Amino acid sequence: MTRSRPELERALAEDPFDLATRKEYARALEDDGQAAAALRQWELVCRQQPDSAAGFLGAMRCHRALGALERAEACLREAEAKQDFSPEIRPARPAPALQVLTGGGDVRPAAVVPLRPAAVRFDDVIGHAALKKTLEVRIIAPFVRPGLFARFGKRAGGGVLLYGPPGCGKTMIARAIASECRASFIAVGISEILDMWLGRSERNLAAAFDRAREQRPAVLFFDELDALAFSRSKAHTDHTRTLVNEFLNQLDGVAHDNQGVLVLGATNMPWDVDPAMKRPGRFDRQVFVPPPDDDARAEMFRVKLADAPTGPIDVLRVARATPHCSGADVDGVIEAAKERVLTEILAGGPERPIAESDLLAAAKEVQPSTLEWLRTARNLVKYAGDGSYRDVEDYLKSARLL
């Protein structure tokens, strides 16, 4: 049985030398696309089991995912030197994705360029129609048509903070903004910045900004911004304060020119972000990403059930039975419905597709993960008198949570 990540972490804390669990954990991280974190785990496997090829092969895959091809090659050579290495498990070397640009009439060798990974467009983001419109006008248009905006005294770039409950598509929207801006997209997570060595976190942060400036027009995206710019009034150590100071220094651009660099941040806990980060010239535009509405959830159910065997389903009815659910919760409902059907079939029942009743029953079992966030945000709106959460207030009123 596959264990969840928290279960694996708990098991590893119990017995750090359980190699099978560590490998499973590393694979889970790889599957989640967290190559840097997975690499650390594979490196530990290598250290604990230096005569086995498995750890080196895992590290090789992670290096490849991180674009460190030379290190990947070195790991492969290490793996090949181990006794348990067999040629069958040798991974295929990554073939560069090819695109034929010219050809046909003129007999010339075709020019080949590596393809960029499929970009997420705004059309791929289900729902959030009003939000997309706002982002189009406030963020994308100044980037795409800088001349027009310059005539009105507005500059492209700056900082935008996307906030809202978890699982509602903040990261996907950030990616879509980058592709709509036709800009390079540099995504930075806390594992890429926070470093165990003193002073290196600040250097990592500066390097991310430098990279964005080199590749301008660029969108520099900080996921989990609250962890990188944690409120200094709540911090107990100087390390956190130093990192926030460096962040402010990079954003202010006194020594740097951030023209053409759009800095995006995403957070579930905007109240943990240092207030100085939200001042003009920094993350001065704060955009609330609400949970999807009924129509958006209906569309999600339609898209996500497309590949599964289903009977006739009124997706709008199912969507209405899942109020406040995020995209991740919708996945949870579908998975629970699938499990119900499979359990019935395995218990000797007839093989049948997923029915609407399965989804409605599953919807009752799934607690929306956004509720806790919305309750916390309600405290801000109701008691703290914080005018910067006007969008949240409107949403809570429309959802009858206020």
Added chain:
Amino acid sequence: MSELHGLQHQIGRLLEVRRPHDARALVGEALALDPADPDTLCLAGRVELAQQQRAEAERRAHEALARAPGHDGARSLLFDILLADKRHAEAEAVVLERLRDDPADPVALTDYARLLLHVFQLDKARALVAEALRCAPDDAAAQVLDAVLHVIQGDDRAAADRLARLVAADPEAAHVAWTAMLVLSERGHPRQALEIGRQLLRTSPDNPRLVDAVIELRLASHWSMLPLWPILRGGWVASAVLWAVAVFGLILLRPFVHEVVLLVLALLYLALLLYSYVGPPLLRRWLRWRGF
């Protein structure tokens, strides 16, 4: 700095920015490097405590103490767990052990004072905080506790003095704002305390105690509570005085004023009593439901 120390530093940082889940992954790595390191075990306990896994946190603390019996971090962790579990006698044993090793440890003295505050041994708590401040005059935790104790004992002036020193040292710190809110509230400035409370709530909206405190402050500063100002300000002492003044006042006034006037005064007094009993809970419910 070794790799292990680096990982420990990183775990501490992740705990500070409220990422216990990420910290847990690093704990596994640190334990893989040295499963017997008491600092790592102690951090593992802190991670568990941050995720409200108190039993597991306690097990980690004992594990660390088994390897390093005098480990300060582990004893401090164990103390925090026991205090959170309201196991006061066991917590006292732990903190006494720390004080036996170092009688001038300001952290242990403050922890002991905190414990005594929990069990309302205010005089002993005051003496311990005074000792902690003698050993470390700039210790913020001791200063906050000192101000809190002054407030509880009704010495608002001394509390305000302590607050002034805290503000001078670190005006933006959250603990200073908390203390300021408490002191202002006790000195009869609920409106100003409310403003600070609301500022605090903007940074910690997930703190239910803070939400309750802000609602109480709004209640105390609401115009409809003006007739109850003496009772709200003076508590049960003011209630007793008001009751005595009303009863004896009416008796003394009896020979001089008309009976109708006396009846009106008595009814007014009864209305005030009824209002003091019914008004605040109703307003509290209204404020909680409606917001402000």
